[in-house]
Amino acid sequence: MNFNDIINQLASTDSTEFEKKEDRRGLLKGFGAKLAVAALPIAAGSLFSNKAYGQSKETIINVLNYLLKLELVKEKLYAEAGNVTDLIPAVYTEQFARIAVNNKSHITILQNIVTELGGTPYTVDPTKIDTTGGFGSGSGPFYKALTSFEEYLILMQVLSDGGVRIYKGQITEVASDKATVYALMQIHSVIARQATFIRYVRGYWVGADIKPWITNANSDTTNTAAQRAYSGETLTTQAGINIIGINGFTVNAASASQAFDEPLIMVDGNNIINRFIDLT
Amino acid sequence: MYLPFYCGNKVQELKSYNQYAIMKEAKNVTPDYETTANAGVSRRRFLGYAGGLAGAGLLIASCKKEDPDVIPEPGAADLGINDQGLMNLLFVAQQVEAAIYTQAVLTPYSGMKEYEKLWLTDMRDQEIAHREFLRNYLKGQGTAVETDLSIIDFGSRASVLENLEVIENLVVATFNEVGRLLVFTDNLEIIVKMASLEARHAATISNLRNEGSFFGPVDVTGSEPGSLPSNSVTILNRFLATKVSGNNLPNK
Numbered sequence: 106m107n108f109n110d111i112i113n114q115l116a117s118t119d120s121t122e123f124e125k126k127e128d129r130r131g132l133l134k135g136f137g138a139k140l141a142v143a144a145l146p147i148a149a150g151s152l153f154s155n156k157a158y159g160q161s162k163e164t165i166i167n168v169l170n171y172l173l174k175l176e177l178v179k180e181k182l183y184a185e186a187g188n189v190t191d192l193i194p195a196v197y198t199e200q201f202a203r204i205a206v207n208n209k210s211h212i213t214i215l216q217n218i219v220t221e222l223g224g225t226p227y228t229v230d231p232t233k234i235d236t237t238g239g240f241g242s243g244s245g246p247f248y249k250a251l252t253s254f255e256e257y258l259i260l261m262q263v264l265s266d267g268g269v270r271i272y273k274g275q276i277t278e279v280a281s282d283k284a285t286v287y288a289l290m291q292i293h294s295v296i297a298r299q300a301t302f303i304r305y306v307r308g309y310w311v312g313a314d315i316k317p318w319i320t321n322a323n324s325d326t327t328n329t330a331a332q333r334a335y336s337g338e339t340l341t342t343q344a345g346i347n348i349i350g351i352n353g354f355t356v357n358a359a360s361a362s363q364a365f366d367e368p369l370i371m372v373d374g375n376n377i378i379n380r381f382i383d384l385t
Numbered sequence: 386m387y388l389p390f391y392c393g394n395k396v397q398e399l400k401s402y403n404q405y406a407i408m409k410e411a412k413n414v415t416p417d418y419e420t421t422a423n424a425g426v427s428r429r430r431f432l433g434y435a436g437g438l439a440g441a442g443l444l445i446a447s448c449k450k451e452d453p454d455v456i457p458e459p460g461a462a463d464l465g466i467n468d469q470g471l472m473n474l475l476f477v478a479q480q481v482e483a484a485i486y487t488q489a490v491l492t493p494y495s496g497m498k499e500y501e502k503l504w505l506t507d508m509r510d511q512e513i514a515h516r517e518f519l520r521n522y523l524k525g526q527g528t529a530v531e532t533d534l535s536i537i538d539f540g541s542r543a544s545v546l547e548n549l550e551v552i553e554n555l556v557v558a559t560f561n562e563v564g565r566l567l568v569f570t571d572n573l574e575i576i577v578k579m580a581s582l583e584a585r586h587a588a589t590i591s592n593l594r595n596e597g598s599f600f601g602p603v604d605v606t607g608s609e610p611g612s613l614p615s616n617s618v619t620i621l622n623r624f625l626a627t628k629v630s631g632n633n634l635p636n637k
Contacts, residue, residue: 122606196597203600210607269581276577280570287565290580291608294557295600297584298609302599305592316507317589318582343518344575351517360510364518365578 109187123213126288159281166224168275169285171371171378173215173227175271178381179208179264181234182250189251197306204299211292218285233383236260238330241383246330255311258303259326265300266319267334267369267377269293274368297366318363333377337367461630462528464618468572469526470634471563472519474614475576476527478556479516481624482586484532485549486512494542501593508586515579522575533626546594548624553587554601555620558612566614566635584609613637 183205186192193201216226238260239245247263249256272293279285307313307325315325322338324331341349341361348361356364369377464473486509493502520527538544560580567573588599603609612620618631 122604126606126608200597200599207600207603207607210605214606214608273577273581276564277570277574280573283565286573287561287611288608290561290564290577291611293577294561294580294584294587294609295603295607297581298588298599298601298603301585301588302592305589305599317504317585318507318511343578344522344571346518346521348514348518351514352520354513354517356510356514356517360507361514363507364511364514364582366581367578368574 109184123210123217126214126217160279162222162224165279165282165285166219166222168278168371169215169219169222170224170227171374172272172275172289173212173219174229174382175264175268175374175378176208176212176215177227177229177231178234178236178378179268180205180212181231182236182260182264183208185236185251186257192251192254192257194254194310197310200302204302207295207299211295214288214292218288229382235381235383238380240380241385245380246328255307255313256328258307258311259328259331261303262300262307262326263324263331263334263377265296265303267374268296269300269366270334270369271374271377272296273366274370274374277368278371316363319366320359321362333373337369337373338362340365340367461628462530463630463632464528464614464634466633467635468567468569469523470631471566471614472523472572472576473527474617474629474631474634475559475563475579476516476519476523477530477621477625477629478552478559478617479512479519480530481532481621482552482556483509483512483516485534485537485545485552485624488534488537488539489545489549492539494540494545496542504589504593508589511582511586515582528627528629530625530627530629532624534624536623543594546590549590550587550594550601551620552624553583553590555612555617556583557587558602558610559614559617561609562611562613562617565611 183201186201187205219226233241235241235243235245236250237243237245237248239248247256247260250260251257272289276286276289276293279289301317304315304317304325308315313325319335319338322332322335324335339362341347341358343365348356348364349358350356351361464470464477486505490502490506490509497505520529537548557580560576560583563576564573564580567576587601591598591601601609613636614631614634615636618629618634622628
């Protein structure tokens, strides 16, 4: 059985599992609306500044389709990698298969929510996806990713560390739809786990000097095209609170930056994602 | 925890210390307060090994003559309501995490490898950053708790990592639920920044515990389950001397 067969077999998740999710979504939606209204008068007297936004359905659909675009690029990458013999060391087959399967599930979840909200899920012709990051040229900065495991890991790191930040930037943009917030939170932490795995393998298998977390805005690679996924990660002040040496504890600048992953707004996320698509 | 003790009750106090001595012998450990100057941790450890009675002994010992006769029953600390209560729940969780990493680095388990020490130290500092950030974010109105880490054997790699995995998975799951329970976007924005770090920790610990394992409780739909505040409070209380109550938190 080849790698893609494994993925397809694993991916044949009983559709009732997704239906159960939809049921839960229905429950949450009703409750969320009531909660927001009921909680406001009391919470208005709370410690915090009180920004509560309402987003239109169109905004939420747009957000979900943007995330779908990212996930479809990853799906194509995983499928192509699965066709390359010996790219992925056998010892890691299980984890990479699981990442690919979870990615398919994330696509299904996002599509289902878009449909439920009355929108049309984003689609892209797979032949228009350029996993080299060359806007369709086939010779982008990640052109070695399917011939070198090390380069494959670097690309996956960009898409998973960057993916975490891309989701993070959108969770607040759908804040009025609690069920969607929950669905995105549940995917967001899984992608962070994937990023941790990739970083671990880069350290353990390839020998890269890398930790499981992002330090400052270091991409931990010499591939400069990776940098967009890390810019803006140097923050050491959060909500106006300086984290360095906070309350007399020895928290240095590196730890302060590691402790918080920063969101990417949609325009920055698109600058990462769109290079993998031939938009002509 | 119920502490029906009175100031100056020498009998109870002695009994407490006596019980502590027995437990110390049984566990064959030297409590930190005998070996370190870190009073905060040592008291935690003391409560941990000795349990409620000895803890009460300490309270008695600290009583002064002018104190009122009765130490009020502490009971469970209520975490509060709405967004503020939810942020407070996360503050308590960060206190537990930071305490465990602090102790794990202070008294390394046998066979701790160099890179394990490096990562555990990094995670300690990140959790301290989270804890102190939330303390300030809550403007001093958060619930500062006393931890009780007696269920962890800090000399044992297996025990430390098993408990860390429980806590890290719980915290990730708690962030996932709290994300949708929060009303105000400012609060959501700040917790999402911490949530992915917790997931990085959970995966790192899972892999240390069981090489190749990164995805913990991720379900068949590729989603990481959430934990409602009521469940999170129950598990956090296992690591707390100051029990907390989430009865007034949003929980559906």
